[in-house]
Structure formats: structure tokens, C-alpha cells
Amino acid sequence: MNQFSEMIWHRLTGLMPGELTQGELGWLFSPHTHLSLLARRRAILIVNRVRLFAFLFAVLTPIWSVVDFVVFPFPLWGQLALMRFAACAAFASLLFYYRSNGDLFNAYRAIALLFAIPTLFYVASHTLLTSYQLTGMSAAIGAGYAFLPFVLLAGLAVFPLAIVESFIIASPILICQTVSGYLRWTVMDWPTFAGAFWLLVLITGVASLAGICQLAFMIALVRQAIRDPLTNAFSRSSGTEIMDLHFTIAQRNKEPFAVAFLDLDHFKHINDQFGHEAGDRTLIAMTESVTEHMRHGDVLVRWGGEEFLLIMPRTMLDQAATAIDRLRKAGFGERPEGGPVTASIGIAEWSADRAADWKQLVEIADQRMYAAKQGGRDRVVSGEPCPVSAVGA
Numbered sequence: 001m002n003q004f005s006e007m008i009w010h011r012l013t014g015l016m017p018g019e020l021t022q023g024e025l026g027w028l029f030s031p032h033t034h035l036s037l038l039a040r041r042r043a044i045l046i047v048n049r050v051r052l053f054a055f056l057f058a059v060l061t062p063i064w065s066v067v068d069f070v071v072f073p074f075p076l077w078g079q080l081a082l083m084r085f086a087a088c089a090a091f092a093s094l095l096f097y098y099r100s101n102g103d104l105f106n107a108y109r110a111i112a113l114l115f116a117i118p119t120l121f122y123v124a125s126h127t128l129l130t131s132y133q134l135t136g137m138s139a140a141i142g143a144g145y146a147f148l149p150f151v152l153l154a155g156l157a158v159f160p161l162a163i164v165e166s167f168i169i170a171s172p173i174l175i176c177q178t179v180s181g182y183l184r185w186t187v188m189d190w191p192t193f194a195g196a197f198w199l200l201v202l203i204t205g206v207a208s209l210a211g212i213c214q215l216a217f218m219i220a221l222v223r224q225a226i227r228d229p230l231t232n233a234f235s236r237s238s239g240t241e242i243m244d245l246h247f248t249i250a251q252r253n254k255e256p257f258a259v260a261f262l263d264l265d266h267f268k269h270i271n272d273q274f275g276h277e278a279g280d281r282t283l284i285a286m287t288e289s290v291t292e293h294m295r296h297g298d299v300l301v302r303w304g305g306e307e308f309l310l311i312m313p314r315t316m317l318d319q320a321a322t323a324i325d326r327l328r329k330a331g332f333g334e335r336p337e338g339g340p341v342t343a344s345i346g347i348a349e350w351s352a353d354r355a356a357d358w359k360q361l362v363e364i365a366d367q368r369m370y371a372a373k374q375g376g377r378d379r380v381v382s383g384e385p386c387p388v389s390a391v392g393a
């Protein structure tokens with residue numbers, strides 16, 4: 001990127017709420033690389049918003065029958081009232097029976113169901129209304145029924161969606177509109193239809209932008225909530241959530257899943273001799289080095305003061321030992337008095353160590369870390385009863 005385009009890029013990204021990092025900006029485009037914690041929180045939020053939407057529509061849809069009753073002849077208002085009560089029942093079912101399980105596909109299904117109800121109502125009511133010759137006030141109110149696709153697409157603004165998601169959700173409605181215009185199913189003349197379609201596209205664009213801004217806010221908020229502010233590693237509370245998630249996946253899919261418990265050696269000495277700030281800098285340097293050299297998909301959690309947990313999904317015990325070896329070779333930074341920062345490390349893998357749950361898995365890794373301390377520090381213990389790898393002790 002040249003200087004000018006870099007400046008423009010910086011200006012643009014500075015406009016995003018929460019000042020997203022370069023990597024996070026890609027998350028606004030597509031959800032496929034989102035962190036599992038972000039995906040889970042977003043799935044829950046989307047389903048909650050679907051239910052809120054369903055509540056509003058369940059209340060408002062039957063109320064409008066009063067207007068239909070005043071302006072439309074019988075049996076038109078009666079038929080519309082039946083459709084409205086059917087739609088109301090569908091919205092109420094969505095409100096009462098749909099719950100989030102934290103899965104994104106479950107959230108997409110909720111949006112699809114929410115949009116399907118007014119779409120069916122729109123098709124049925126539109127077909128019915130075109131069979132009547134309405135004039136005056138009833139024609140004006142009847143025309144209002146044609147606005148339903150606009151309301152639906154504007155409704156996208158309620159959800160924290162990435163660009164690709166908004167596009168996928170909006171395209172069936174836009175395609176249906178195009179087809180109905182092309183086949184002259186619409187009662188509008190061609191220029192009016194083209195103008196209305198253009199407006200629909202604009203509304204989709206603005207609603208998608210609102211959705212992206214919501215997503216950007218959410219990314220920034222989730223980052224603040226799940227990261228340790230000093231080291232930028234994951235905080236303990238989010239670490240437990242990630243452990244729970246990966247343990248369940250590993251158990252369900254019978255996949256390997258390893259963790260390493262890292263505790264820096266003689267860290268208190270750094271604080272005592274060189275002050276707390278030097279200690280902080282050491283922790284930051286250690287985290288940066290591990291983050292740089294760990295595998296994509298692994299997660300570093302600050303478990304306590306100078307204790308860290310490295311979560312390694314789909315990793316067997318020997319593969320975890322190789323990964324830890326690589327991290328140790330890359331180093332954990334330098335002590336203020338000179339010499340390398342070292343760590344005592346315990347590794348455990350759920351099936352090899354027969355851990356019943358993630359807490360037990362962490363407990364085993366913790367015990368092995370303690371064994372590494374007892375064994376003289378600066379070493380790795382990855383199995384009982386004795387250290388299998390003790391380097392540089």
C-alpha cells in the first residue's frame with residue numbers, strides 16, 4: 001500500500017466504532033474467521049432480537065385489522081383478518097418457542113423463520129388485494145401492503161451482521177422483487193416499479209451498513225470483555241468459556257484436545273528487584289512471543305498473575321509437546337537482569353489422560369506444571385510419573 005492509500009485506509013478504519021484492528025476489520029466482511037466466543041455471543045444476540053421483532057409483529061399485526069375493517073369491503077377485511085391472526089400466531093410461536101443454543105446456524109434459522117412469516121403474508125395478501133378493484137382510501141391503504149418488503153429489508157438494521165450475511169439474507173427478497181417486476185406480477189407501472197426497486201436497494205444498503213456498525217461495536221466490546229488488558233491474552237473468565245466449548249466439541253467428535261499450563265520461573269524476583277513495571281513488561285513480552293509462535297487456532301489465556309493456559313484444539317499429546325518445544329526455542333523474552341525468561345510447563349490431553357471434564361484437564365496440566373517446578377523449573381512435564389522432556393534445567 002502506498003502512503004496515500006494507507007492514509008485513506010487509516011482514516012476510514014478510524015471511523016469504525018471501537019477502532020478495530022486490521023484483523024478484526026476482515027470480520028466485518030465475513031463471519032467464517034470469527035472467534036468462537038464472538039460467534040456464540042452474536043448467535044444469542046441475533047435470536048434475542050428475532051424474538052423482540054416477533055413480539056412487536058405479534059402485537060401490531062392483528063391491531064391493523066381495525067383499519068382494514070374500516071376501509072375495506074366485506075369479505076376482503078375478513079379474509080385479511082384471518083391472515084393477520086395466522087401471522088400473529090406464527091410470530092407468537094417464534095417468540096415463545098425459539099431459544100438460542102449459541103450456534104450461529106440456529107440464529108440464521110431464526111432470521112429465516114422471522115422473514116418467512118411476513119413474506120408468506122405479503123404473497124397471500126398481495127394476491128388477494130389485486131383481485132379487488134379498490135378506489136380512494138381503500139386503494140391507498142391497499143398500496144401500503146406493498147411496503148412489506150421495504151419493512152423487512154429495513155429490519156436487517158436490527159441485527160449485527162457481516163456484509164456477506166446481509167447480502168445472503170437480502171438477496172432472496174431482491175430476487176423475488178426483480179422476478180415479479182420482470183413477469184409483470186406487480187400492479188405498478190414500469191417506471192414506478194423501477195423507482196421502488198431502486199429504493200429497496202438503497203434501504204438494503206443503509207440497513208446493511210447499520211448491521212455492520214453494530215457488528216463493529218460488538219467486536220470491540222467482546223474484545224474488551226474477553227481480553228486481559230495488560231497482556232491482551234484471553235482473560236480467565238473467557239478462557240473457561242473457551243475450554244468448555246472446545247472440550248464439548250472434542251468429546252462429541254472424539255477429537256484430541258490438549259492444554260499446556262505455563263508458569264514463569266522466579267517471576268517475583270523481577271518485581272522485587274526491578275519493580276512492578278519491569279514485571280509487567282516481561283509478561284507482555286512473553287505473551288507476544290507465545291502469540292507469535294503458537295499455531296493459528298490455539299488460544300493463550302492468562303489464568304492468573306504469571307500463569308498462562310495454552311489451549312490447543314485438535315492436538316494430541318506428542319503434537320502439543322512439539323508445539324511447546326517450538327515456543328521454548330523461540331523463547332519467552334529476556335529478564336531485566338539479563339538471561340532468558342523461563343517457564344515450568346505441564347501438558348495434558350483429554351483422552352490420553354482420561355479427563356472427565358475441562359476442569360479436570362486443567363487440573364492435570366496444573367499438577368504437571370507443579371511437578372516441573374519441583375523437578376527444577378524450566379522444563380516440560382507431559383505425562384506421569386516423571387518428566388518426559390526436561391530441557392535446560
Ligand SMILES: Nc1nc2c(ncn2[C@@H]2O[C@H](COP(=O)(O)OP(=O)(O)OP(=O)(O)O)[C@@H](O)[C@H]2O)c(=O)[nH]1
Nearest residue numbers: 263264265266267268269271276277279280305306
Ligand atoms: N508485574 C506484575 N506482577 C504480577 C502480576 N500478577 C502477579 N504478579 C506477581 O507474580 C509473582 C508470582 O510470584 P510466585 O508465585 O512466588 O512465583 P515465582 O516468583 O515465579 O516463583 P516460581 O513460580 O516458584 O518460579 C508475585 O510477586 C505477584 O505479585 C502482574 O500483573 N504484574
